[in-house]
Amino acid sequence: MVGVGPPARAGQGDSHPLMAAAGGPGPTCVLGIDLGTTSVKAALVTGTERGLALAQSCSRETQAHSDSLGAAPQGMEQDVQKIIRALNECLAALPQQQLQQVTHIGISGQMHGVVFWKSDKGCRWSESAFEPDKVSHLVTWQDGRCSPSFLTSLPLPQSHVSLATGFGCATVFWYLKNSPDFLKAYDAAGTIQDYVVAMLCDLKKPLMSDQNAASWGYFNCRNKNWNTDILKKSGFPVHLLPEVGEPGSIAGRTTCAWHGIPKGTKVGIALGDFQCSVYSCLTERTDAVLNISTSAQLTISMPLGFQPPEAPDPSSAVTYFPYFNGDYLAVAASLNGGNVLATFVAMVAQWAQELGLQLQESAIYPRIIQAALAQKHSKLSVQPTIFGERHLPELLASVSSIGASELSLGHVTRALSRGLVENLCSMLPVQHLQDVGVRRILGSGSALARNEVLRQEVERILPFPVVYGKDVDAAVGAAMVMFHSK
Structure with missing residues (x-):
C-alpha cells in the first residue's frame, strides 16, 4: 500500500x-x-x-x-x-x-x-x-x-x-x-x-x-x-x-x-x-486543532507508536481516530457545533413567524452576532447539547443562571457560543492539553469563521495562542x- x-x-x-x-x-x-x-x-x-x-x-x-x-x-x-x-x-x-x-x-x-x-x-x-x-x-x-x-x-x-x-x-x-x-x-x-x-x-x-x-x-x-x-x-x-x-x-x-x-x-x-x-492545517505535534462546523472537534496528535485500547470505553468523551502512517489522533468529537447555532436561528425565525413577522434566517444570523458583540459578558449558562453526545446519547440541553437583566438576544447568543466551547473543553480538558505539551490552537471550520463571538469565547477559554485557518x-x-x- x-x-x-x-x-x-x-x-x-x-x-x-x-x-x-x-x-x-x-x-x-x-x-x-x-x-x-x-x-x-x-x-x-x-x-x-x-x-x-x-x-x-x-x-x-x-x-x-x-x-x-x-x-x-x-x-x-x-x-x-x-x-x-x-x-x-x-x-x-x-x-x-x-x-x-x-x-x-x-x-x-x-x-x-x-x-x-x-x-x-x-x-x-x-x-x-x-x-x-x-x-x-x-x-x-x-x-x-x-x-x-x-x-x-x-x-x-x-x-x-x-x-x-x-x-x-x-x-x-x-x-x-x-x-x-x-x-x-x-x-x-x-x-x-x-x-x-x-x-x-x-x-x-x-x-x-x-x-x-x-x-x-x-x-x-x-x-x-x-x-x-x-x-x-x-x-x-x-x-x-x-x-x-x-x-x-x-x-x-x-x-x-x-x-x-x-x-x-x-x-x-x-x-x-x-x-x-486536520491534515490540511496541522504542522506541529504541539498544535491542537479546533474545528467548529456543523459539528465540533478538538484534536491532538498522539505520540508515535501509540495504539488504542483493545476495548471501547463507552463513557469516554475522547475517541482515537486512525490518521496516516499508523498514527492516531485523540479527538473530542461533539455532535453539537454550528448545527446548534443554526437551530437557534431557526427557533428565532419560528417565533417571529408565530408573532406574524416574516424574517429570513439568513438575515437573523448576522443580527444576533452583532447583538452578542455588544454584550461582552453574560452570566447566563447554556449547556448546548440539544443533539446529545455519542458517549451520552440521552444528554439534553439546559439554560441556568437566568437573570432578568440578561434576557436579550445578545446575552443568549453570547452564552450559547461560550457553551459550545465549554462543552468541548469538558470533553478534552485544558489541563490535559497543557499536560501533553500543546502550545497553540489552530482554529478552523465554517461556524468559527462566521461567528466572531465564538472566536472571542475560544480565545477567552483556551489559554493558548489561536491561529485561524479559514482557507484550509x-x-x-x-x-x-x-x-x-x-
Whole structure:
C-alpha cells in the first residue's frame, strides 16, 4: 500500500501547509474533493518546486436533506442524486484547461454514514459525468434511528470505538431488524465518498480506508479487519462490507473522462473528512486543532507508536481516530457545533413567524452576532447539547443562571457560543492539553469563521495562542494527501 508523509510534517514551522515542498517528481495538479454534510467542495491544488498552491476551488450547497416517507423515526437521510448534482456543478465551474492537467484525485467526505447500491448499476455515465442509478439514500452520521436500547441489543464490537447511532454497521443492523427486504435490493455499501470512488473507478467491490471503516464500528484497527465472526453470528450481511486499504493508497483509475479529467487518472482511496481537515492545517505535534462546523472537534496528535485500547470505553468523551502512517489522533468529537447555532436561528425565525413577522434566517444570523458583540459578558449558562453526545446519547440541553437583566438576544447568543466551547473543553480538558505539551490552537471550520463571538469565547477559554485557518479544509487536505503519497 502507498503511505503518506508524517502527519505533523515536523520542521515546517509556522509555514502554511500548502507551501510544503512537493517532494520531488510526482503529481503536478491534483483535484481534491470533499463531500460534506451540507456542501460539496472541489479544490485544484498544483505542485511546483517551490511547494503546493491552491489554484482554484468551488463549493455548492447540496440541499440534499430528505423528508421521504420511508425515513425512519428520528432518521436523517440525504438524497444522493442531489449530492452528485452539486459535485457535478462544482467540477463544471472549474477551468477545463486545468482539469485536463489533473493526474490524481483525492476524495474525502462525511464519515460514519452509509449508502447502498448495486455494484453493476450504481450510476449512469453521460457526457463525461455520472448520475446515481440503483442507489439508496445516504443515511448520515446525524441519523438517530438506533436508540440506546437498540444499540445495547447488538453484539459487542471487538474495537476501540464505541458503537453509536449513525454508524454504518449499526444502521445495517437496524435495517436487518426493521426492513430486511430493503437490504436485499443492494450488493454494495460504503460511505458517500466510497461510493464516488467506486463509480469513478468502476470497482465491483467497494474499497474503504481504515479511517472510514473505523467510523462504521465493528472494525479492529489493530489488525485492520472487520469483526466478521461476530457479525456473522448475528446474521449481519457481511458481503456488504467493503475491502479495507491504507489511507493514501490508490483505489484505481477513472474509467471514463470526467468533466475534462482524463480517463486513467489515479483516484485515491476515500478518506475521512475529519482527518483531511486536520491534515490540511496541522504542522506541529504541539498544535491542537479546533474545528467548529456543523459539528465540533478538538484534536491532538498522539505520540508515535501509540495504539488504542483493545476495548471501547463507552463513557469516554475522547475517541482515537486512525490518521496516516499508523498514527492516531485523540479527538473530542461533539455532535453539537454550528448545527446548534443554526437551530437557534431557526427557533428565532419560528417565533417571529408565530408573532406574524416574516424574517429570513439568513438575515437573523448576522443580527444576533452583532447583538452578542455588544454584550461582552453574560452570566447566563447554556449547556448546548440539544443533539446529545455519542458517549451520552440521552444528554439534553439546559439554560441556568437566568437573570432578568440578561434576557436579550445578545446575552443568549453570547452564552450559547461560550457553551459550545465549554462543552468541548469538558470533553478534552485544558489541563490535559497543557499536560501533553500543546502550545497553540489552530482554529478552523465554517461556524468559527462566521461567528466572531465564538472566536472571542475560544480565545477567552483556551489559554493558548489561536491561529485561524479559514482557507484550509478537507478538500485541500485530500489533495495534499495525494501529493505526499509515495
